[in-house]
């Protein structure tokens with residue numbers, strides 16, 4: 347039972363990290379990133395590929411984080427000077443390109459067969475169940491990421507991000523280089539997704555392009571919106587709820603006469619229904635502030 | 644010798660077939676208050692958008708302190724001291740009134756990520772100074788009691804005050820105000836006029852669009868009249884406001 351809880355918690359932690367990255371982009375800066383999973387994939391594959399070709403796991407992981415951030419820069423440069431909808435379109439295309447690249451460049455990624463047999467941090471040194479260690483590692487990282495992001499968003503830097511979210515004409519009129527701040531937010535958010543990707547690989551011990559479908563991006567969005575955007579605590583709460591629901595319904599699988607693909611469809615329908623109910627009764631999200639909704643521009 | 648701070652030369656801007664600004668030229672001398680009047684749709688706000696870089700010029704040149712600035716992005720113009728307010732007020736709704744003001748000061752150390760972690764003391768110290776200044780300005784603008792409310796909750800007139808208060812936080816050399824008195828109660832409007840004159844004494848230059856003729860006459864040193872995208876008249880406020888073309892635009896309801 348404890349083992350099971352630990353296993354679920356690790357997934358919750360990974361998704362919380364992943365979604366905090368998105369919350370920085372969307373919740374605080376107003377950037378619409380529909381391709382967040384692409385950065386998760388870059389983090390996971392870079393970590394695994396580098397390790398498989400001989401690099402130590404810590405270096406591989408750091409490279410995954412840095413490369414995910416760097417791709418944030420590459421995607422941001424052509425799109426962030428334009429109005430917000432361009433970022434949405436380009437990121438969704440970007441994440442699919444990443445996935446198709448991973449699927450088709452078999453010389454590098456073994457395509458649909460996926461990758462396994464890579465190291466995990468300190469694996470050889472842990473005398474107890476590795477999952478306990480991974481649990482500590484993931485939640486330690488979540489705590490650090492949470493504190494860093496909180497520190498950033500409550501600084502003058504974070505104030506500029508919020509002003510961009512509200513109306514970017516204002517910070518521009520006051521002498522802020524809006525483009526630079528948006529790039530920074532996207533890079534940091536993407537690097538955080540990259541870190542989540544490395545943990546995802548450690549947790550599954552196997553990665554394939556199937557793990558990086560667009561649906562993962564939308565889980566992150568659901569988590570952020572459910573928790574209340576621009577509320578990092580809400581994001582963590584959202585991750586707990588969404589993941590418990592996801593795992594809970596998998597349990598249910600054993601008791602209902604539905605095929606697994608039918609169950610998957612049903613699960614998405616129920617999530618949709620829950621979101622509709624949320625929008626009706628608590629549109630600001632669970633930890634969001636109600637007053638914000640009634641404000642005019 | 645009077646020094647020009649802003650020089651606009653033959654600036655044009657078309658929207659499709661509409662000539663919003665059609666060869667406007669004028670200069671503003673340093674440490675003066677310039678009023679800009681003209682009928683609705685004369686092109687005043689568009690001219691502001693051109694001067695501050697929100698729109699690209701179709702042709703013409705703009706100089707700020709003898710430096711050509713028409714290709715500079717908006718934020719760089721703000722950094723060299725040219726700051727504007729918006730006719731359609733832009734309160735940052737989901738930020739508090741105080742936060743709106745704290746955003747103002749240029750080049751804050753805490754706006755750079757490395758300083759937040761490496762020089763937290765310096766950032767905190769700077770922030771304390773900024774807060775103090777913001778509170779003083781809020782007091783003047785009668786917004787103190789709202790400082791912790793969301794800016795989106797302000798009334799129309801209060802949002803207008805917030806616009807100006809926020810712009811003042813940047814310590815601009817030149818402030819471009821787009822209808823700063825619209826919707827502001829007369830007592831406070833007079834008080835603002837006093838403050839603007841006081842800031843002028845301290846070295847600031849103003850370009851003010853305003854439809855309230857008595858107020859703009861009172862505050863301006865010189866008045867410019869814009870009609871169909873051009874500045875067609877300029878001079879002492881008393882002369883300009885009695886010119887038949889101005890009377891016609893304001894009373895006659897157009898040509």
Ligand SMILES: Nc1ncnc2c1ncn2[C@@H]1O[C@H](COP(=O)(O)OP(=O)(O)OP(=O)(O)O)[C@@H](O)[C@H]1O
Nearest residue numbers: 658661663681682683684685686687688689690730
């Ligand atoms: N973004 C735009 N797209 C198309 N037309 C525009 C745009 N901005 C302004 N115009 C047009 O340019 C002309 C001048 O508008 P502008 O807003 O500059 O007038 P104004 O002098 O500020 O008027 P008011 O006193 O009513 O504020 C108008 O005919 C307007 O319709």
Ligand SMILES: [Mg+2]
Nearest residue numbers: 687688689730
């Ligand atoms: Mg106007």
